[in-house]
Amino acid sequence: MSFYPPRRTLMGPGPSDVNPRITNAMARPTIGHLDPVFIELMEELKGLLQYAFQTKNALTLPVSAPGSAGMETCFVNLMEPGDKAIICQNGVFGGRMKENVTRLGGEAVMVQDDWGSAIDLDKVREAIAVHPDAKVLAFVHAETSTGVRSDAEALCRLASEAGMLSIMDTVTGLGGIEVAIDQWGADAVYSGSQKCLSCTPGLSPLTISDRAAEVIRNRSHPVQSWFLDLNLVMGYWGNGDGKRAYHHTAPINALYGLHEALTILKEEGLEASFARHRLNHEALKAGLEAIGLSLVVKEEDRLPQLNLVSVPEGVDEAAVRSTLLNDYHLEIGAGLGALAGKVWRIGLMGYASNPTNVRLCLSALQHALAAQGLEVNGAVRAADAVYAAAGQ
Amino acid sequence: MSFYPPRRTLMGPGPSDVNPRITNAMARPTIGHLDPVFIELMEELKGLLQYAFQTKNALTLPVSAPGSAGMETCFVNLMEPGDKAIICQNGVFGGRMKENVTRLGGEAVMVQDDWGSAIDLDKVREAIAVHPDAKVLAFVHAETSTGVRSDAEALCRLASEAGMLSIMDTVTGLGGIEVAIDQWGADAVYSGSQKCLSCTPGLSPLTISDRAAEVIRNRSHPVQSWFLDLNLVMGYWGNGDGKRAYHHTAPINALYGLHEALTILKEEGLEASFARHRLNHEALKAGLEAIGLSLVVKEEDRLPQLNLVSVPEGVDEAAVRSTLLNDYHLEIGAGLGALAGKVWRIGLMGYASNPTNVRLCLSALQHALAAQGLEVNGAVRAADAVYAAAGQ
Numbered sequence: 001m002s003f004y005p006p007r008r009t010l011m012g013p014g015p016s017d018v019n020p021r022i023t024n025a026m027a028r029p030t031i032g033h034l035d036p037v038f039i040e041l042m043e044e045l046k047g048l049l050q051y052a053f054q055t056k057n058a059l060t061l062p063v064s065a066p067g068s069a070g071m072e073t074c075f076v077n078l079m080e081p082g083d084k085a086i087i088c089q090n091g092v093f094g095g096r097m098k099e100n101v102t103r104l105g106g107e108a109v110m111v112q113d114d115w116g117s118a119i120d121l122d123k124v125r126e127a128i129a130v131h132p133d134a135k136v137l138a139f140v141h142a143e144t145s146t147g148v149r150s151d152a153e154a155l156c157r158l159a160s161e162a163g164m165l166s167i168m169d170t171v172t173g174l175g176g177i178e179v180a181i182d183q184w185g186a187d188a189v190y191s192g193s194q195k196c197l198s199c200t201p202g203l204s205p206l207t208i209s210d211r212a213a214e215v216i217r218n219r220s221h222p223v224q225s226w227f228l229d230l231n232l233v234m235g236y237w238g239n240g241d242g243k244r245a246y247h248h249t250a251p252i253n254a255l256y257g258l259h260e261a262l263t264i265l266k267e268e269g270l271e272a273s274f275a276r277h278r279l280n281h282e283a284l285k286a287g288l289e290a291i292g293l294s295l296v297v298k299e300e301d302r303l304p305q306l307n308l309v310s311v312p313e314g315v316d317e318a319a320v321r322s323t324l325l326n327d328y329h330l331e332i333g334a335g336l337g338a339l340a341g342k343v344w345r346i347g348l349m350g351y352a353s354n355p356t357n358v359r360l361c362l363s364a365l366q367h368a369l370a371a372q373g374l375e376v377n378g379a380v381r382a383a384d385a386v387y388a389a390a391g392q
Numbered sequence: 393m394s395f396y397p398p399r400r401t402l403m404g405p406g407p408s409d410v411n412p413r414i415t416n417a418m419a420r421p422t423i424g425h426l427d428p429v430f431i432e433l434m435e436e437l438k439g440l441l442q443y444a445f446q447t448k449n450a451l452t453l454p455v456s457a458p459g460s461a462g463m464e465t466c467f468v469n470l471m472e473p474g475d476k477a478i479i480c481q482n483g484v485f486g487g488r489m490k491e492n493v494t495r496l497g498g499e500a501v502m503v504q505d506d507w508g509s510a511i512d513l514d515k516v517r518e519a520i521a522v523h524p525d526a527k528v529l530a531f532v533h534a535e536t537s538t539g540v541r542s543d544a545e546a547l548c549r550l551a552s553e554a555g556m557l558s559i560m561d562t563v564t565g566l567g568g569i570e571v572a573i574d575q576w577g578a579d580a581v582y583s584g585s586q587k588c589l590s591c592t593p594g595l596s597p598l599t600i601s602d603r604a605a606e607v608i609r610n611r612s613h614p615v616q617s618w619f620l621d622l623n624l625v626m627g628y629w630g631n632g633d634g635k636r637a638y639h640h641t642a643p644i645n646a647l648y649g650l651h652e653a654l655t656i657l658k659e660e661g662l663e664a665s666f667a668r669h670r671l672n673h674e675a676l677k678a679g680l681e682a683i684g685l686s687l688v689v690k691e692e693d694r695l696p697q698l699n700l701v702s703v704p705e706g707v708d709e710a711a712v713r714s715t716l717l718n719d720y721h722l723e724i725g726a727g728l729g730a731l732a733g734k735v736w737r738i739g740l741m742g743y744a745s746n747p748t749n750v751r752l753c754l755s756a757l758q759h760a761l762a763a764q765g766l767e768v769n770g771a772v773r774a775a776d777a778v779y780a781a782a783g784q
Contacts, residue, residue, distance in 0.1 A: 001655065002413070002417065002651075002652055002655055003417065003420075003433055003436070003648060003651050003652070003655075004420065005420050005421055005422075005423045005429060005430075005433075005648070006421075006423065006429060007421045008421065008422075008423045008424065008427065010422065010423070010424060012424055014641065015422050015424060015425070015641065015644060017422070018421070018422045018645075021394070023418070023419040023420070023421075023422075023645065024419060025394065025395065026415070026418055026419060026645065027415040027416060027418060027419040028395075028396065028397050028415070029397055029398075029399045029400065029410070029415075030397075030400075030402065030407050030409070030410045030415075030586075030592055030593075031397045031398065031400050031402070031723075032400065032402060032404055032407060032723045033407070033593070035400065035717075035723065036717075037397060037398060038397075041395055041397075044395070064457060064458055064461075064594065065456060065457035065461060065619065066456055066619075066640045066641050066642075066643065067640070067641065068618065068619045068639075068640040069456075069457060069461075069619045069640075071619075072617060072618055072619045096618065099618045100618055102614075103614055103615070103616050103617070103618055104616065192641070194422075194641060200422055200643065200644060200645040200646070201422075201425065201641040201642065201643050201644055201645075202456065202594065202641075202642075202643030202644075202645075202646055222494075222495055223495070224495050224496065224616050224617075225464060225495070225616075225617060226460065226464055226488065226491045226492055226495055227457065227458075227460045227461045227463075227464045246728075247460075248458045248459070248460040248461075249406065249407065249458050249459065249584070249586060249593040250458075250593065251458065251592065251593050251594030251646070252407060252592060252593055252594075253410075253415065253418065253592040253593075253594075253649075254592070254594050254643070254646060256395060256397070257645075259394075259395050260394055260395070263393065263394055263395075325427075325428075331423075331424045331427065336638075
């Protein structure tokens, strides 16, 4: 039997609501991965990704697999067995970076911060002083597990001043907050399609600086993964020599979707998208605070697109999420790791970052809390006041 | 600007024409990768894949990336550094298997056959006799680069009799010809979504025997790829313990598409699908032969879904393909490697395996050959005679 999913509102940590323009684009006829028309699409995609990443990097393309494969692409291409990486961990994804490094035969030096806090630059400076021989400094710009933004510009600068290559995870960042690859001097950066780009999951936008690309071209060992070897992937996405060598069959229709998602982002403009994410975050925050719910992350470190909300004393957080899903078809996220059971993660990403979703989420939360005996109201009014003050 | 692809007829080595039911399914609303409704879809998908593979293997799932990632999943999970594999090569993809083995620190013993020939079982027996310590015997069931079918059942038996694990590439086989995993005793098998399943590219159906799964659970080294580590992937797709641990964000909408593709296959039935592929192949062959074009592969080794056709003396094969693409929006494939310039690869895969496509291809070929001064006709009449004899 054919599968007909319910229509959900996706306000968790991703996937986010997908713009129907994108699913419509994905449903267009499949063409061949070496078709001249498809090659044109690939060139356009590269340009659109360069726009989103604010970069001129020639090696900018979508990895044909989800964000975790984008992460692995960066590590296995930049590092060789025996290489050392300093990894900043303040959530789930720093831990995954460590796994990547040890599995390729590298050494991982961990810099730990509390989950829910930004990366402490002083600790990173210390680690660099103790391990000046590290090849890579890796960090998460926008932690999907905690809703924390770290100072990517400063971290990239620390890396380049120390002669290290930076690897940056901005899976949840791209399109929602400033990501300025060239200005920051980031070396290897990956993102995801299903967060602030509001595309379906399954692709990982990637950009590699010229100096990192040079390192990849001059490796002494082949990249351990054939599928993720950028020396081979470059041959298909274009070396600048005008030739295309078949590497793997590109996920054609998924790329139609990403092309449309990036087209939508460019139509809106990066600054306008960032401002929209900020405004909807402010409105959600006002609504939450009006009913006594507080945000966990310090104000200056908050991601507007992903809000970590404290579960009030005595409230069964899983029951609240079930009520939202069953009664409102609304998905929000649970906490992970040390934060499990203590927080919700409410996403306002891409197409999902809009006043209707903010009002829906606040109304539904009031309903779900009331079902647990916590009578609160006034959330939507507080959010609306923020929109009114912004002239909306 | 939004991208509007032309409507092509895809009769190359894949992707093949996608059934509109599948692109419609992909355009349905995205839901979360941990949504209870999505978990049900995953269970259904497992059952549908077990049907297609004719297996009861519990570890049966789609890898969230194209067929090359499916290949890599098999090698990096079954093999450890220092392990030896016997690899049969009779086309492009055996060579890629070798790359996989050497990149994981294994040793590859190659058994070479001519491109366009099936794997010689005697050579494999010899290699097994010389290398009884090999852990893996790997081969391509349906060579996408040449249109050759090898005797998968016999190869799997040679492997299990020698106490080796078999790794089988049936990217182009699944859904088009018999693939009987349990009956053959195959251990690790991967396919692709975009061939005889007629889905969009980007997913790799995979099935692993219980004994191979046991080998994976008891490895001494962690799998070198975090993304492709089946020990972790199993935790998300279900260990049988009823729990699901987040590993990576599944490509939700692509999985809707694969679910629909497999539903279509099950509605038709495996035997009916195989018979349809055979009949359309016979009709195409009759048409080609009527205009003096011959098939390269020996009759008993031919894949009905992928036909390797000799380019006649004096004909510019690339010009013919351009004429087909420009005048008929019809894509056929070129030769690879040693066969480049000498052959065309004409696919009749999945939804594309139908009499309309056979007639279109034959008519278009006549037109393109005439443009090069080779006046031929009667191809469609010869194909129609085959259909008439079959009562169609």
